[in-house]
Amino acid sequence: MKKNVSFRLGKLSFLINKRSFITTVGLTLLIILLMIVSLGIGQMKISPIHVVKAIFSASTDMENLVVQSFRMPRILLSILAGAALAMSGAILQGIIRNPLASPDIIGITGGASFTTVAFLALYSDRSNTLTLSIHWLPLASFIGAVVIGFLVYFLAWKNGGIAPIRLVLIGVGVSAAVQALTTMMMLLGPIFTASRANIWITGSVNGTNWTEVATLAPWILFLTFILFVYSRRLNMHDLGEELVTNAGGFVQKDRFILLLLSTALAGGAVAFAGGVGFVGLMAPHMARRLVGSSYGVLLPVSALLGGTIVLVADLIARTAFAPLEVPVGVFTSAIGAPYFIYLLFKSRNK
């Protein structure tokens, strides 16, 4: 049996690895299945058949309302955010060439947390109502992610380039600084803001509406498209600086663009779902296990896995302690941190 199948359509042609293809299709089906399950579970239980009916029907009974207006946007947002974080982590692991890199560790998530908390603290008045529309919040956190991403980038720049180790170390330092700033902002605002900010920092998709999904989706899709054009380059970076130069690539220019993409993806996800931790670390690793390290397939598989992780974590978060809702980030960290320790253990001789 052949390992690869070639696909040709006029001038466009590429090889499809059977295993990757099967994995991708399998994961897509898994996500759809999980979506249907997740749509049905909650305070109001709906059978899978009714869920499918409710998705496609236009009637206005209770089941439809719950599925279409409450659960659907939340689930879609979980998937989008998970996918974005996973791709962001995959890129970072490619450029930093360290399997332990992720948007949380180099400070991108921290930057977004800071601007979000600052927004909540500075724009609420004494009666705890926001003086500015909440719709600006994603913009604020996005700006935070990008600004901190670039701050780390420029501080790590030395002798005409970015050394991956320096990038990580400076990321760790800068995230400590923004964490201090975040705490200060939480103290400056009223306690109501503090607890709301705290939920956001931990990461939560509670109360998502369609507008949020509609804002995030095009953004993620657009970035994903650009990313696929760049995935070829990412493959070279994974092999080392010298190889990139020998193969005619531009090390620093590529790193800049890839880092920009990574930050934009993580920023978008964090802006809507908050600081959901460890997804950007876990998903790419699992994907590498499944399909190897060629970014052409690694990226979509990471994205699918990232979406699955957040979807499942949110399902647990909203049902396990019902009626209490735990922020989804608590669960991703609870799975992610032991996984991280396992990775550290595995990579001990590298």
Place this chain on the structure above:
Amino acid sequence: MIKSNANKIIVLTIGVLLVVFLMWASTIFGLTKVTTQTLVNSIYHFDGSNEHIIIQQARIPRALIAAAVGGSLAIAGAIMQGLTNNPLASPSLFGVNAGASFLVVVGISFLGFTSSGSFTWLAFAGAAVSSIIVYVLGSMGRDGITPIKITLAGAAIAALFSSLTQGILTLNESALDQVLFWLAGSVQGRDLDVLIGVLPYLILGWLASIFIGKQMNVLTMGEDIAKGLGQKTLLIKIVGAIIVVLLAGGSVAIAGPIGFIGIVIPHISRWFVGIDYRWIIPYSGLLGAMLLLMADIAARYIIMPAEVPVGVMTAFIGVPFFIYIARRGINE
């Protein structure tokens, strides 16, 4: 760098005087300014007036706590940098503070602890657990401890514990209210009793750290050389780790996680006295006390009448320094 031992002792004495001076300044300056005369009177002829109460209940504990915590964190940092051979090592970045905070928050939310005195053991336990995890993770593998491995392990453990802490706090708003200021790291509003409760452990740590200096010098030459010279390296590492846990855990129990003192101060000490740990450790203690006292005084004036948590101040001072070291290169 100061060369002769006599001069080092002179500078050390000046350091002690400076710490005393800063403690005096810490009791004098603030929203309510008091005179030295009132300070003396409040000690010898306490009359229950507002100013006297402020001095007795707020200012003096605060000055003492700042000095003790600052010194302890700096010494803990110096020992960590020596043990791990990593200039970026410090209690905050290696997750020791985060581990201690996590268990304290668990104590408050689930075990119903309210008095700061009961935090102490939890903070020690948390500091111990997280430093063991980070050390084991960072030293696994053939090439032993490498700076990048242990820094990443530290960052990950810190991230893990802080996200778990946040998770607990989202479920328990009253606990959030109670611990938020503590979590930012502050020496304000702490009872003297808390300090007195922890002080025996801190003193034990200080004394042990002075005696371990000579052994640290041998150890920093490299594990193989140290073993060749007949040192029981494992024993020294364990003693060093216990000191770190006592000092960092004790500090967190009193003041919450205050970052960056442990990373900045040992470097400044090295600038004064070179690479000899017998000197670095006492110098770190004094300089750490000075830094925290100064940061705490400054924290009162920045957004008067409110106060910036001193942990935020030390982060402002420490991060540029950290970035400078990271840029200079960790292997030089």
